[in-house]
Amino acid sequence: xxxxxxxxxxxxxxxxxxxHRRVLRSLGLRKRNQTVEKFDTPIIRGMINKVNYxxxxxxxx
Numbered sequence: 090x091x092x093x094x095x096x097x098x099x100x101x102x103x104x105x106x107x108x109h110r111r112v113l114r115s116l117g118l119r120k121r122n123q124t125v126e127k128f129d130t131p132i133i134r135g136m137i138n139k140v141n142y143x144x145x146x147x148x149x150x
Contacts, residue, residue, distance in 0.1 A: 092129040095147040096137065097122065109140050118144075 098118040102110045117125045126149065127133045133136055137146055 091148040092125050094129050094133065094137070095124060095126055095149050097145045097147075098143060100143045100147045102143065105143070109143070112136050112140050113143065130142045 096116060096118065098113065098121055101121050102113050113119075116127065116133070129148070137144060
């Protein structure tokens with residue numbers, strides 16, 4: 090079974106780079122404290138690494 094990640098936006102995207110805001114949108118995060126679940130893939134990990142200072146990530150089995 091593939092692992093999933095629980096990704097929560099903990100800081101606002103306001104005032105940050107446009108590319109970082111686009112990464113958040115592509116992850117499906119639009120509002121602060123919003124949570125999404127994504128499969129743990131290298132693509133998703135790369136997006137998380139780019140904006141990790143705005144996120145809180147948990148692993149779900």
